[in-house]
Amino acid sequence: MITEFELTAEHRSYRETVREFVESEVDPVIDEYEDAGEFPEDLVRQLGQEGLSGVPYPTEYGGAGLDYRSFAITNEELSRKWKLLAGAVNVIASLVGYPIYTEGEEWQREEWLQRACTGEWIVSLGMTEPGAGSDAASMETTADRDDDELVINGHKVWMTNGHVADFMLLVTKTEEGLTLVGLPEPRRHDGVEFVRNIPCMEGDTAIESEVRFHDVRVPAENIVGEPGRGLRYALEGLDIGRIGTAAQAVGVAQGAMEDSREFADEREQFGKPIREFQGVGFKLADMAMEVEAARLLTLSAADQRDRGERVTQEAAMAKAYATDAAMDVTTEAVQVHGSRGYSKDYDVERRMRVAKGMQIYEGTNEINRHVISTRMYE
Ligand SMILES: Cc1cc2nc3c(=O)[nH]c(=O)nc-3n(C[C@H](O)[C@H](O)[C@H](O)COP(=O)(O)OP(=O)(O)OC[C@H]3O[C@@H](n4cnc5c(N)ncnc54)[C@H](O)[C@@H]3O)c2cc1C
Structure with missing residues (x-):
């Protein structure tokens, strides 16, 4: 692994553009949504209209035709103010969108990916089950063939944005093994039972759905890629998702550091700004070091991906x-x-609440350390 990366003038100007959008359109309304505990559905769709949802995909599929460094920058800048929005973007570029883009049929890219990238559809991934978390391969949701249809039965938890999703990508078991199946417009299916929105640390604005599937029928052509290769596709998508999550973490940390820098300058105790106490100043210095190191690792992994290299270890390092x-x-x-x-x-x-969640999703940090240490012997 060689840690190197380059940011061009275009990347810097792109960062400014995203930051301006976030400052003008997002920042002023965050408190309104957070106080009401309301999911910002309109804002999430607006991200697609602004070209921020499908950053790394070609424009013909509604993407922005940019690279993974730009994708990382988008995640960071959104999360500097509101990580919730970046969560909706990340899943399009990674676990849901990536297998459709790389392994799906052309019609799936045109109908599904395009709608996700342009904000027409909010999408959600169904991988985790009550009995299958880190050990994703042990999942039990089935998709049984019945002529030219699949019949889905099972139970998924922690489907981010599941309740508002216009499209779900489900990891299911077929006779060939684990298989990805697209479920458009889940709310129109009687057999899709939205059990509850799991109350969580992130607060009421976040949607983390528990969903049961009872004899839900979809056309067999909704399989993405080859049946039986679903876990492999999901793991490839995870490499991208981990770069996105790492970038979200950089943004959350950057925002916290900026808040602290400002507060320590304004708040006075013992007759002077608290930043003048070394105990506080050193905390700010440690924050700055950690943010910068995290950003370098993240952009380095994104850069390596832009060079077409496999980034399983680098993405796991950046994420953890x-x-x-x-x-x-x-x-x-x-x-x-x-x-x-x-x-x-x-x-x-x-x-702080949001940061805790990031240590858990896209593979817990223990699982990411397992990925890193295993690769050290390959
Ligand atoms: C905010 C949030 C959003 C999420 N969004 C989604 C989503 O959209 N779609 C989806 O499908 N899932 C989602 N998840 C679920 C997430 O992917 C799982 O929580 C994660 O994979 C861990 O599974 P688990 O929670 O069952 O923990 P478990 O796997 O039960 O792990 C419990 C503990 O044991 C440790 N552990 C387990 N195995 C090992 C091992 N081999 N070595 C060392 N330690 C180990 C873990 O690190 C953890 O500390 C989300 C979770 C959160 C918190």
Whole structure:
């Protein structure tokens, strides 16, 4: 592994463009949604209209035709203010969209991917089950053939944005093995039971769905790629998803660091700004170091992907390091804010809750460390 990367003038200008959009369109409404506990459906769809949802895909499928460094920048800039939005973007470029783009039929790219990239559809991935988390291969949801249809039965949990999804990609078991199956417009199927939105640390704006499938019929042509190769496709998508999650973590940490820098300058105790106390200043310095190191690892993995290389180890390193860094930085950010950090009047407590989730999804950080250590012997 060689850590190197290059950001061009176009990348820097792209970062400015995304930042301007986030500052003007997203930042002013975050509190409104968060206070109401309402999922920002319109905003998520707007991201597609702005070309931010399908960043790495060709324009013919509704993408922006940009590279993975731009994809990382998009995730970072959205998450600097509101990670929730980046979650919807990441899944299109990775676990849901990537197998459709690389392995799907042309009609699936034109009908499914294009709608996801342009914001017409919100998409959701169904992989995790009550009995199958890190050990994804042990899942039990089935898709049985009945002539030219598949009949889906099973139980999925933690389907991000499941309740509002216009399209689900399900990892199912067929007689060939694990198989990806597309389920468009799930809310129109009587057999799709939305059991509950799992209440979670991220708060009420987040949608983490528990869904049961009872004899849900879809055309057999909805299989993505070859039957039996679903887990392999999902793992390839995960390499991209981990770069996206790492970039989200960089954004969350960057936001927490900026908040802390500003607060430590304004807040006075013992007659001076608290940043003048070395105990506080060193915390800010540690935050800055961790954010920068996480960003370098993330962009390096994205750059390597842009060169067409396999990035399983690099993406796992970026994901585990950056999300651990985000947890450290946000925890310290709350500390720098004192009692205010513990209150909901400031953003840092939300950033800390969000960071915890990132250490768990896209493979827990233990699983990512397993990936890294295994590859060290290959
Ligand atoms: C916010 C959020 C969003 C999510 N979104 C989605 C989604 O959209 N779609 C989806 O399908 N899933 C989603 N998930 C689920 C996520 O992928 C799983 O939570 C994750 O894979 C871990 O599975 P688990 O929770 O069952 O934990 P388990 O696998 O039960 O793990 C429990 C603990 O054991 C550890 N552990 C397990 N195996 C090993 C091992 N071999 N070595 C060392 N430690 C191990 C884990 O690291 C963890 O600490 C989401 C989860 C969260 C929190």
